[in-house]
Amino acid sequence: MSILEVEDLSISFKQYTGGLKQKHHHVITDLTVTLEAGEILAVVGASGSGKSLLAHAILGILPSNAGMSGTIKYAGDELTAARQRAVRGKEIVLVPQSVNYLDPLMRVGAQVRTSVKQGDAIRAQRKVFQRYHLKSDVENMYPFQLSGGMARRTLLSTAMVSEANVIIADEPTPGMDPAVIVEALHHFRELADNGCAVMLITHDIESALKIADKIAVFYAGTTVEVAPVDDFFGNGEALRHPYSKALWRALPQNDFIPIRGSQPDPSALPSGCLFAPRCEKATLECGQARPEMRNLRNGMVRCIHAT
Amino acid sequence: MQLEAKDVGFRYENGPWLFRGINVTIEPGEIVGLTGPSGCGKTSFCKVLAGYEKPVEGSIAIHGSSLLKNVYHPVQLVFQHPEKAVNPRWKMLKTLREGGPLDQELLESLGIERKWLTRWPNELSGGELQRFCVARALGSGTHFLIADEMTTMLDAITQAQIWHVVLEMAKKRGMGILVVSHEAKLVQRLCHRIIDFHHMNGRRS
Ligand SMILES: Nc1ncnc2c1ncn2[C@@H]1O[C@H](COP(=O)(O)OP(=O)(O)OP(=O)(O)O)[C@@H](O)[C@H]1O
Numbered sequence: 365m366s367i368l369e370v371e372d373l374s375i376s377f378k379q380y381t382g383g384l385k386q387k388h389h390h391v392i393t394d395l396t397v398t399l400e401a402g403e404i405l406a407v408v409g410a411s412g413s414g415k416s417l418l419a420h421a422i423l424g425i426l427p428s429n430a431g432m433s434g435t436i437k438y439a440g441d442e443l444t445a446a447r448q449r450a451v452r453g454k455e456i457v458l459v460p461q462s463v464n465y466l467d468p469l470m471r472v473g474a475q476v477r478t479s480v481k482q483g484d485a486i487r488a489q490r491k492v493f494q495r496y497h498l499k500s501d502v503e504n505m506y507p508f509q510l511s512g513g514m515a516r517r518t519l520l521s522t523a524m525v526s527e528a529n530v531i532i533a534d535e536p537t538p539g540m541d542p543a544v545i546v547e548a549l550h551h552f553r554e555l556a557d558n559g560c561a562v563m564l565i566t567h568d569i570e571s572a573l574k575i576a577d578k579i580a581v582f583y584a585g586t587t588v589e590v591a592p593v594d595d596f597f598g599n600g601e602a603l604r605h606p607y608s609k610a611l612w613r614a615l616p617q618n619d620f621i622p623i624r625g626s627q628p629d630p631s632a633l634p635s636g637c638l639f640a641p642r643c644e645k646a647t648l649e650c651g652q653a654r655p656e657m658r659n660l661r662n663g664m665v666r667c668i669h670a671t
Numbered sequence: 672m673q674l675e676a677k678d679v680g681f682r683y684e685n686g687p688w689l690f691r692g693i694n695v696t697i698e699p700g701e702i703v704g705l706t707g708p709s710g711c712g713k714t715s716f717c718k719v720l721a722g723y724e725k726p727v728e729g730s731i732a733i734h735g736s737s738l739l740k741n742v743y744h745p746v747q748l749v750f751q752h753p754e755k756a757v758n759p760r761w762k763m764l765k766t767l768r769e770g771g772p773l774d775q776e777l778l779e780s781l782g783i784e785r786k787w788l789t790r791w792p793n794e795l796s797g798g799e800l801q802r803f804c805v806a807r808a809l810g811s812g813t814h815f816l817i818a819d820e821m822t823t824m825l826d827a828i829t830q831a832q833i834w835h836v837v838l839e840m841a842k843k844r845g846m847g848i849l850v851v852s853h854e855a856k857l858v859q860r861l862c863h864r865i866i867d868f869h870h871m872n873g874r875r876s
Pocket residue numbers: 377389391410411412413414415416417418427461630793794795796797798799824825826
């Protein structure tokens with residue numbers, strides 16, 4: 365049984381456009397993804413594709429004007445709002461993308477200690493700070509005194525000491541030194557090897573490849589591909605979806621050439637494949653219906669022409 | 672027009688020196704990479720270059736002369752964390768206007784959707800918000816752009832799109848750029864030359 369199962373998740377925002385007219389922004393559409401205990405799933409993909417909202421949906425911290433459908437199960441049972449409140453920060457923890465989540469009025473050492481559940485909280489906090497190369501005087505600082513990289517390391521420390529079953533890390537590493545990034549990645553791997561399930565949301569595909577088991581690629585609010593890490597090499601020839609290939613090729617170490625255009629407008633999504641307006645391989649058939657997610661070569665893809 | 676940091680040293684109030692004796696010159700149209708470990712003062716140096724902070728010793732000169740006050744600053748800075756660089760109580764349109772009149776073509780090339788203009792910052796994804804910060808920094812009076820981890824939060828396609836726009840502008844206008852990034856591959860791809868901040872720093876504590 366998977367520890368976390370997200371099934372057919374859709375999220376939309378209502379926006380009033382004058383008078384009583386409303387528009388629906390479909391920011392996540394039919395998204396299905398699972399996390400296994402002991403595994404790291406890296407989530408990569410377009411910015412604005414709904415990665416953070418997925419994280420917020422799992423934690424139950426979506427803004428109040430968001431509408432949601434579909435199911436999220438944790439350890440086999442539905443994750444209701446009440447259960448979300450009970451497990452949040454304990455069994456399921458989030459490393460948020462925005463550093464604004466740090467409490468501005470609390471010293472950062474104390475913030476990290478509040479998430480230690482058993483044993484000596486001060487010791488645990490000092491140990492994790494040492495691991496992340498945060499000097500001993502940092503624990504007495506307030507968030508405004510931290511550099512961007514230090515703030516991220518503090519957010520990360522909070523999750524790492526929590527002994528949670530599921531860690532969802534939303535862009536935990538930008539702005540950190542390569543040495544600290546390596547340390548953080550090892551730490552995620554260690555936690556996973558001890559049975560934790562990790563969802564690592566990141567734009568740093570290269571780092572993700574070093575530690576993840578699988579990679580899910582997001583586009584326009586849905587998963588277009590789930591691939592084993594070994595498929596990311598060369599020109600992307602082993603990848604299944606045209607968007608994944610384009611993303612891989614746009615990396616500075618590959619071609620650094622972007623495809624044109626941007627994601628579809630969430631208030632006017634195309635009726636067929638969401639990638640069709642930018643896809644070189646698109647045919648008439650692609651515009652007719654949303655491709656289903658299907659199994660292909662030890663992975664999954666949402667494209668009717670993928671081979 | 673040249674941007675020159677001469678023997679620049681900086682510390683916050685009575686804190687320890689973050690760096691001293693920094694000498695950097697950026698020529699028009701030149702793209703320079705700046706690397707160095709986190710917390711070594713790169714971001715503070717960027718703030719000094721862009722006039723957010725005054726150098727405690729040494730000087731910043733542009734055009735060979737010192738900077739004028741109260742005019743659009745010719746050195747613009749884009750930070751890593753867009754959520755900290757915009758006023759949360761302003762809708763995006765107002766934030767954009769800080770950079771001068773709107774340049775439709777620029778907004779389009781950065782992939783900024785019209786309807787985002789009426790949103791609050793917390794209604795945009797991190798990457799969407801960062802595009803606004805880039806657009807705001809590329810007003811017509813900008814001669815130098817300081818990009819401090821500017822595209823770290825963006826996917827590879829958007830990153831490449833934004834850099835292609837910025838590089839083209841650098842060529843067209845002769846805009847100089849300082850690229851601060853931990854991503855070695857990106858710095859190598861973009862820059863004419865790369866300097867190491869740590870080695871340059873004469874603080875040697
Ligand atoms: N409160 C909100 N109201 C309306 N739209 C929103 C709101 N919050 C997010 N969105 C939209 O939902 C989409 C997904 O946002 P999300 O923050 O999940 O993206 P992301 O994949 O995490 O992007 P990034 O990689 O840039 O962080 C975006 O198009 C964003 O504009």
